[in-house]
Amino acid sequence: MxxxxxxxxxxxxxxxNDPNTxxxxxLFGPSFQTHQHATQPDVxxxxxxxxxxxxxxxYHLNDxxxxxxxxxxxxxxxxxxxxxxxxxxxxxxxxxxxxxxGRINLQNQFVKFLSRPGSKAxxxxxxxxxxxxxxxxxxxxxxxxxxRADERDHLIYCIRARMLAMRGETLFDHPxxxxxxxxxxxxxxxxxxxxxxxx
Numbered sequence: 001m002x003x004x005x006x007x008x009x010x011x012x013x014x015x016x017n018d019p020n021t022x023x024x025x026x027l028f029g030p031s032f033q034t035h036q037h038a039t040q041p042d043v044x045x046x047x048x049x050x051x052x053x054x055x056x057x058x059y060h061l062n063d064x065x066x067x068x069x070x071x072x073x074x075x076x077x078x079x080x081x082x083x084x085x086x087x088x089x090x091x092x093x094x095x096x097x098x099x100x101x102g103r104i105n106l107q108n109q110f111v112k113f114l115s116r117p118g119s120k121a122x123x124x125x126x127x128x129x130x131x132x133x134x135x136x137x138x139x140x141x142x143x144x145x146x147x148r149a150d151e152r153d154h155l156i157y158c159i160r161a162r163m164l165a166m167r168g169e170t171l172f173d174h175p176x177x178x179x180x181x182x183x184x185x186x187x188x189x190x191x192x193x194x195x196x197x198x199x
Contacts, residue, residue, distance in 0.1 A: 072156060074163040075126070078133065078149075080114055085147055086136040087129075094135055100184040101128060124178040127165035131185035133157040138192045158189055 077083055087110055095103055110129065113121055121129075134157035140148035165182045173179070 072159045072163065074123075074160045075120075076160070078153075080117075082147075082149065083114065083133070086133045086140075089139060090132045090136040093139055094188075098184075098188055100188065101132075101181050122178075123164040124176075124182060127161040127182050128178065128185060130157040130161040130164065131182065131189055134161065134189050135185065135192055138189070154189075154193065158186075161186065 078086070087107075091103060091107070095101070106128070109125070113119060113129075134154040137149065137154040137157060141151050141154075161182065165179065166186075
């Protein structure tokens with residue numbers, strides 16, 4: 001695009017009447033002659049808007065800030081039925097294509113966790129579960145299922161996961177499997193919410 005812009009400004013053989021005309025031979029070089037007739041006419045290229053750049057346009061949401069969530073309780077869980085629905089949705093719709101976690105082991109742990117209300121689980125494990133909820137919640141809104149909850153729920157789950165597993169020194173801790181799973185799920189979550197540069 002930069003080369004095209006430069007050629008547009010400084011093209012040789014441009015029509016004196018139209019400053020936006022550019023020589024295809026000049027743009028593509030001598031190899032263009034082997035595929036096109038030497039008498040190929042020049043082509044008019046529309047003038048670019050001076051105030052806009054390619055970098056300024058994206059269908060992704062990288063320019064949006066992610067809330068920090070100081071008021072979120074990281075140990076709070078959704079209602080049991082909704083938690084099960086989110087977990088099953090993730091395992092059936094996302095996990096087969098992106099097997100970041102061990103499905104059978106995690107399912108057994110999740111069932112045991114839900115059977116003991118009020119029990120405490122390790123923070124990284126809870127972060128994994130919250131990221132699974134976040135991805136499934138985002139999926140539920142993308143396909144508009146009836147059981148979907150508030151459209152901001154995925155943010156709450158992501159914030160909980162960050163608070164549980166992504167402390168300031170996390171990247172300098174000794175890595176373990178759960179941390180790698182958290183980072184993998186976090187990356188997938190950012191892709192799912194169009195925050196591609198953060199993935």
